[in-house]
Structures are given as structure tokens and as C-alpha cells.
Amino acid sequence: MRIATTIFLTDQTITPVRLARELEQRGFAGLYLPEHSHIPVERTSPYPAGGVLPPEYGRCLDAFVALGQAAAVTERLGLGTGITLVAQHDPIDLAKQVATLDHLSGGRFTLGVGYGWNREEAEDHGVDWRTRRDRTHDALALMRALWAAEPTAHHGRFHSVRASAAWPKPAGGAPRILLGGAAGPKLFAAVAAHADGWMPIGGRGLSETVPALRAAWEKADRDPAALRVVPYAVRPSAGKLERFAELGITEVVAQLPAAPEPEVLRTLDDYAQYL
Numbered sequence: 001m002r003i004a005t006t007i008f009l010t011d012q013t014i015t016p017v018r019l020a021r022e023l024e025q026r027g028f029a030g031l032y033l034p035e036h037s038h039i040p041v042e043r044t045s046p047y048p049a050g051g052v053l054p055p056e057y058g059r060c061l062d063a064f065v066a067l068g069q070a071a072a073v074t075e076r077l078g079l080g081t082g083i084t085l086v087a088q089h090d091p092i093d094l095a096k097q098v099a100t101l102d103h104l105s106g107g108r109f110t111l112g113v114g115y116g117w118n119r120e121e122a123e124d125h126g127v128d129w130r131t132r133r134d135r136t137h138d139a140l141a142l143m144r145a146l147w148a149a150e151p152t153a154h155h156g157r158f159h160s161v162r163a164s165a166a167w168p169k170p171a172g173g174a175p176r177i178l179l180g181g182a183a184g185p186k187l188f189a190a191v192a193a194h195a196d197g198w199m200p201i202g203g204r205g206l207s208e209t210v211p212a213l214r215a216a217w218e219k220a221d222r223d224p225a226a227l228r229v230v231p232y233a234v235r236p237s238a239g240k241l242e243r244f245a246e247l248g249i250t251e252v253v254a255q256l257p258a259a260p261e262p263e264v265l266r267t268l269d270d271y272a273q274y275l
Contacts, residue, residue: 001241002251003274004030006082006233008258009066010059018261020070023077026268027275030078031070032112032232032253033063035085040120048117056258064097071105079105082199082232082253083114083180087132088125091139091159095146099170107171112199112232113140114180134158137194140177147174178230183209185216192220197228203244203252206231210247236274 005028009016023031039058047053067079079101086094102109115136116122119129127135138156145154147170151163179195181187183205191198191213198213200206210229217227231244233255244252254274256267 001245001249002029002078003236003271004028004032004078004080004251004253005256005268005271006032006034006253007256007264008054008056008059009033009061010056010258011061012059012260013056013258014261014264016061016066016069017073019264020074020077022265022268024074026272028077028268028271029251030080030108030110030253031067032080032082032110033066034060034082035063036060036118036121037085037088038121038124039118040124043118043120045117045119045121054258064101067101067109068104071101071108077108078110079108080110080178081112083112085116085122086113086139087116087127087135088122089139091142092146092161094139095143095166098143098175099147099166099168102170102172102175103168105171107175109170110176110178112178112180113195131158133190137190140194144174149173176228178228180232183212185212188213188216189220192217192222196226197230199230199232199253201231201233203231203234203240206244206247206249210249236271238274241274 020031036057063081071079098111115132122129122132135158138158141156142154142159142161145152145161146166153163154161177195178197178199179191180199218224229249230251230253232253234252236254254271257263
């Protein structure tokens, strides 16, 4: 099983360069980074995990800039977002960022996609909260048009682009796309329609939800062997990893603390037992 990692990299934590080098040297499979452009101080959106929102949410580095640094100092380490709030981006610009990072890294990039939980953050980007899911799907279709081998137009409900010269292309034609979100028929239909797999937070309840996702996937005439389920922000244990393996899961993203270098390296030492 591939063990990747995720962390809120901030102006107070270990640096992207130092972490990426340590991960590759130690044999970890990848580095996934979350994103928040800003966190409005006055908000009504509750923190999904409950309690007080941790300070790193308002301090996180730009994921693409940080992953670009990580790509430059590694050769094998997988790179990904966990997740990109696609509806908050101009999809033409985002398509260029994704393609550039994937091209420069030699096809090591995974685009994790999410709909978001912070309504106030999204509204500051001009996103109508009720349409964020449809905006996300429309943006993904536009990006795929720009990544196509031949100039391809896209005319959607929210986004459009003329047939265009748009280079570089992602190394493999398009990066792997994983959709995050809570389990349910609506989410699983979206995964089957717009993504290459699912990125569930924490991995609880997968014995029940993975079969339901596989049924939705096959109903959409997708290749059963192509589905990827990548549990995200996991606190690993031998029992969890064994359970995931029984479900056919081959990659897990382990949570690292948003901390200075010594604490992060101690956590990597602890996680090394699972490599």
C-alpha cells in the first residue's frame, strides 16, 4: 500500500522543500496540500470537525506554489491537492496551473477536488453557494477541453472557452482527479460522472460506502478496475491499513501535524513503520 501524506503548510511550519526531500528520502508516496484563500473572521459556517477552527486554516500556503517547490527538489514523490476549491478559481487559469505543474513534475500530480464548506469564503469569490457543485463540474469540463490534444471549445452554464491553443498539456493527457465529499448517492453519482475516484476524509465506514460507490460507478458504465478510493487525512494504524487493503484500497493519505520541523519529522519517524 502506498502511504502519502497531507499537511497544512503555513508560514509557521516546516517548509515545502524540507518536507518534500524528507518524504522522498524516507520512501513516502506523496504530498497532498489543502487550500483556503482566506478565512473570513465573521462567518456562520461551522467548522466541519466541530469546535474551534484551527488557526492553520487561515495561514496555509498557496498549494500550487508550495507543490511547485516540492516538485523542483524531488523526482518520484507524488504531488496533489487535498482539496482544490475549484468553484473559487477561474477555470482557465486553474487549467494552466494544473497542466504546468503536471508537465514540470513529469506527470506526478493528482487534482483533489472539493465543493467547500465555508460559505463566506466562497461568497467572497463571487460564488453563489447553491450552485457551487454545478460550477465545479462545469469548470472541470472546461479544463478538460483545454487539456485536449486538439483545440476544443466548451460552452457551459457557468463557464465557456473558445477552441484554443493551450499548452503545456498535462503529462498524461489529464491528471488523475479525485472528488472529496461525504458519502451518499449524490456524491457517488458525481464521482462516476466527473472524476477518477473518491477521496473520503478519515476513512470511517468504508466497508459500507465503497460497495455503494462501486455500484454507482458501474451503473455509469465506468471500468470497475479504474476506480480509485484514497482515504484522506488518516491517522494510520496497522488495523486501519489492513481493513483498507481488504477493500482493495492501494493508497492512503496520512495526516501530519501543522507544526515546525522537529514535530513533523518525529511524526514521519512514527509513520515509517507502515511503509
